[in-house]
Amino acid sequence: MFHFSRGIPPQEAIPSRQIAEHTAAVLREHEDRVFQYAPIGNHTGDAALREQLAAFHSVGADQIFVTNGSLQALDLLAAHLLAGDRKIVYVEAPTYDRAVQIFERHGGRVSGVTLQHDGLDLDALEARLATRVPAFVYVIPDFQNPSGVTMSEAKRRRLVQLAETHDFLILEDIPYRELRYDGTAPAGFFELAPAGRVLTMGSLSKILSPGLRVGYVIGEAATLGALAALAEGTYLSPAPLLQAVAAQALRAGLAQENVARVRELLGPRHDGAVKAVREQLGEDALLAVPHGGYYVSVHLPVATDESTFLKAATADGLKLTRGSGFYPADAAPPEGKVFLRLPFQSFEPDEFAAGVERLAAVASKG
Ligand SMILES: Cc1ncc(COP(=O)(O)O)c(C=O)c1O
Structure with a gap:
C-alpha cells in the first residue's frame, strides 16, 4: 500500500540526539526549577524561551505567549476571539481541517473563501465584507496546509487594508514559514500590519521537534493577558521542562x-x-x-x-x-x-x- x-x-528532520543532549543539560542545571509549577498570574511562558522566540522573529519578548503546540494557541484564540457577538470566521478553502473543527467548537460560523494560486480570492472576500464582517480571517500564508499555496505580498498588503477598513482581525498560522526551498519570502503579516490588527501563531514542530509541543502566539499584551487567564483556568502552563529544553536548544542555535x-x-x-x-x-x-x-x-x-x-x-x-x-x-x-x-x-x-x-x-x- x-x-x-x-x-x-x-x-x-528532527535533531533528536542534540535535543536529548540539551535535555540532559537542563536536567543537570535546572532540576530545582523545572519540576515545580510555573508562576501564576499573567504567566505567558518560560522567560528564557520567550526571549529566544522573540529574537527569532525580531519582536519583543512581551509580545510572545507560549502554548502546548500551536493547536492549543488556536483553541485559546478561538475561545477568546469568538466570545463576543461576531461569530463569523472566514478561512481559505481549502484549509487546515483541525482549525475549522476548533473554530466550530467555540461557536464560530466558519465560511470558506476560495484559495487561488497566490492566496485568498480577495475580490470574493471584499464582496462578502459588504454585508458580513467576521471576528477574524484565518490564513496559513506560507506553504499552506493542505494546498502548498503561498499568499503573495500584494495580497497580504490588500488583506491588511481590508482588515483596517472593515475592522476585523487577521489570524496567521505560520508553522512552515522557515521551510522555504527557493525564492524569497514575502513579508509576514505581523511585519506588515499595524499593532493589534494581526495575531500570529508559530510553532517549533516543523523546525525543531513536534514532541516538545512548543507553539506560541505573537500579539499585543492585552490579548496575551486574556489568553494567559484562559490557560491558567484550564492547565496553568505548558510543561516547564519542555519549555526549558526548547529555550536551551534555541539559545544554542539548534533551530x-x-x-x-x-x-x-x-x-x-x-x-x-x-x-x-x-x-x-x-x-x-x-x-x-x-x-x-x-x-x-x-x-x-x-x-x-x-x-x-x-x-x-x-x-x-x-x-x-x-x-x-x-x-x-x-x-x-x-x-x-x-x-x-x-x-x-x-x-x-x-x-x-x-x-x-x-x-x-x-x-x-x-
Ligand atoms: C497549519 C497548521 N497549523 C497548526 C498545526 C499544529 O502544529 P503544532 O504541532 O504546533 O500543534 C499544524 C500541524 O500540522 C498545521 O499544519
Whole structure:
C-alpha cells in the first residue's frame, strides 16, 4: 500500500540526539526549577524561551505567549476571539481541517473563501465584507496546509487594508514559514500590519521537534493577558521542562541549524514531487508550485464522486486523505474534480513519483 502520509516531520528532520543532549543539560542545571509549577498570574511562558522566540522573529519578548503546540494557541484564540457577538470566521478553502473543527467548537460560523494560486480570492472576500464582517480571517500564508499555496505580498498588503477598513482581525498560522526551498519570502503579516490588527501563531514542530509541543502566539499584551487567564483556568502552563529544553536548544542555535539542514533534505524532495505531479497529472492539476513546506496539491478531474474515487484508489493500493475534509461546510472543490493533498516531505523523489504514477493510473480509469 502506498500511503500519502500525514503532515508530520520525517524522523531524520528532527535533531533528536542534540535535543536529548540539551535535555540532559537542563536536567543537570535546572532540576530545582523545572519540576515545580510555573508562576501564576499573567504567566505567558518560560522567560528564557520567550526571549529566544522573540529574537527569532525580531519582536519583543512581551509580545510572545507560549502554548502546548500551536493547536492549543488556536483553541485559546478561538475561545477568546469568538466570545463576543461576531461569530463569523472566514478561512481559505481549502484549509487546515483541525482549525475549522476548533473554530466550530467555540461557536464560530466558519465560511470558506476560495484559495487561488497566490492566496485568498480577495475580490470574493471584499464582496462578502459588504454585508458580513467576521471576528477574524484565518490564513496559513506560507506553504499552506493542505494546498502548498503561498499568499503573495500584494495580497497580504490588500488583506491588511481590508482588515483596517472593515475592522476585523487577521489570524496567521505560520508553522512552515522557515521551510522555504527557493525564492524569497514575502513579508509576514505581523511585519506588515499595524499593532493589534494581526495575531500570529508559530510553532517549533516543523523546525525543531513536534514532541516538545512548543507553539506560541505573537500579539499585543492585552490579548496575551486574556489568553494567559484562559490557560491558567484550564492547565496553568505548558510543561516547564519542555519549555526549558526548547529555550536551551534555541539559545544554542539548534533551530536555525536544523532549518538549514531540513531545507537541504526536503528541497530535492519538493523538486521531485513537483516534477512528478507535472509529468504524471499535468500542470493544470497543480494548485501552485509550493517552493517550500510539506505539501503539493491537485484538483483532479474525476468521472465519479470522491468516495468512489477514494475506494478505487484504495483497491489499487493507494491510500489518500479525503480532500473534501479540508473544505469548510459551505465550500467544495471545483465541480467534477477532487482535491488531493500530497505530502512530499517523507518521500525520496523516486518513491513519490511511484505514488503519483499509481494515482495517475487510478485517475485515468475515472
Ligand atoms: C497549519 C497548521 N497549523 C497548526 C498545526 C499544529 O502544529 P503544532 O504541532 O504546533 O500543534 C499544524 C500541524 O500540522 C498545521 O499544519
